[in-house]
Amino acid sequence: MIDFQQVSKIYPGGQMALEEVNFHLQKGEMAFLTGHSGAGKSTLLKLITVIERATTGRVAINGHDIAKISSKHVPYLRRNIGMIFQNHHLLMDRSVFDNVALPLVIEGFSHGEIRKRVAGALDMVGLYGKERHNPIMLSGGEQQRVGIARAIVNKPPLLLADEPTGNLDPKLSMDILRLFETFNDAGTSVLIATHDLGLIARMKYRTFTLKQGRMLGAQELHHGHATA
Numbered sequence: 001m002i003d004f005q006q007v008s009k010i011y012p013g014g015q016m017a018l019e020e021v022n023f024h025l026q027k028g029e030m031a032f033l034t035g036h037s038g039a040g041k042s043t044l045l046k047l048i049t050v051i052e053r054a055t056t057g058r059v060a061i062n063g064h065d066i067a068k069i070s071s072k073h074v075p076y077l078r079r080n081i082g083m084i085f086q087n088h089h090l091l092m093d094r095s096v097f098d099n100v101a102l103p104l105v106i107e108g109f110s111h112g113e114i115r116k117r118v119a120g121a122l123d124m125v126g127l128y129g130k131e132r133h134n135p136i137m138l139s140g141g142e143q144q145r146v147g148i149a150r151a152i153v154n155k156p157p158l159l160l161a162d163e164p165t166g167n168l169d170p171k172l173s174m175d176i177l178r179l180f181e182t183f184n185d186a187g188t189s190v191l192i193a194t195h196d197l198g199l200i201a202r203m204k205y206r207t208f209t210l211k212q213g214r215m216l217g218a219q220e221l222h223h224g225h226a227t228a
């Protein structure tokens with residue numbers, strides 16, 4: 001699904017954010033990406049969504065080399081990727097419905113189809129019946145679920161999350177990870193960037209660790225002991 005070969009990213013100004021990174025996420029796999037602040041996690045995600053482009057090396061999504069795609073094709077690529085942020089980037093002056101519907105409106109779905117899909121997405125994240133609420137009226141955990149509903153509403157094959165539990169307590173964080181697990185069970189590939197090692201240690205997924213831009217490799221984590 002995602003394949004990095006010898007990928008380096010040097011920002012204008014000279015900062016080496018990623019150095020000869022090799023990384024492979026299989027189709028249908030769920031995995032964690034970890035490392036200290038500044039290690040390069042966000043940069044790696046930005047290369048996948050072509051917010052940034054690699055300086056050298058090859059980034060491929062589903063076998064397509066995305067380093068070479070034209071700017072015109074970037075929106076088509078992004079439609080296949082659900083993106084979830086720590087601060088969820090919700091429109092606070094719009095209803096929950098409007099926020100979740102946004103990707104479908106952009107894609108030009110019919111009104112009836114949009115209603116059906118938004119209801120389905122809100123049902124999946126446990127927010128059924130909150131369509132008319134404003135995000136400001138919701139708790140932090142519920143706001144994160146609105147962001148997740150928006151990310152999955154057009155059923156992308158790949159979900160990327162950048163510190164999705166950063167503002168949540170351990171119980172809510174685990175609930176969010178369980179939610180990612182249900183999407184993964186349905187066949188969605190999931191990559192979660194986080195520095196919360198305690199959370200990772202409680203789950204059985206592969207963990208990729210970045211250290212100062214270098215990939216330390218994947219580790220299988222078992223219940224009870226973290227190895228990062």
Ligand code: ADP
Nearest residue numbers: 011015016017036037038039040041042043044
């Ligand atoms: P993380 O997500 O692990 O905290 P980042 O990918 O955000 O790490 O950052 C990796 C390195 O690249 C850091 O040293 C950071 O300061 C630098 N960096 C990130 N974005 C930019 C940018 N737009 N311009 C210059 N340097 C950047």
Ligand code: ADP
Nearest residue numbers: 042045046049051083085086087088089162163
């Ligand atoms: P914040 O907005 O406080 O920086 P977020 O967790 O909301 O933190 O976002 C993490 C980073 O990802 C931000 O620097 C944001 O600009 C960046 N970002 C925005 N859009 C994308 C995208 N499509 N793919 C990858 N990174 C993105």
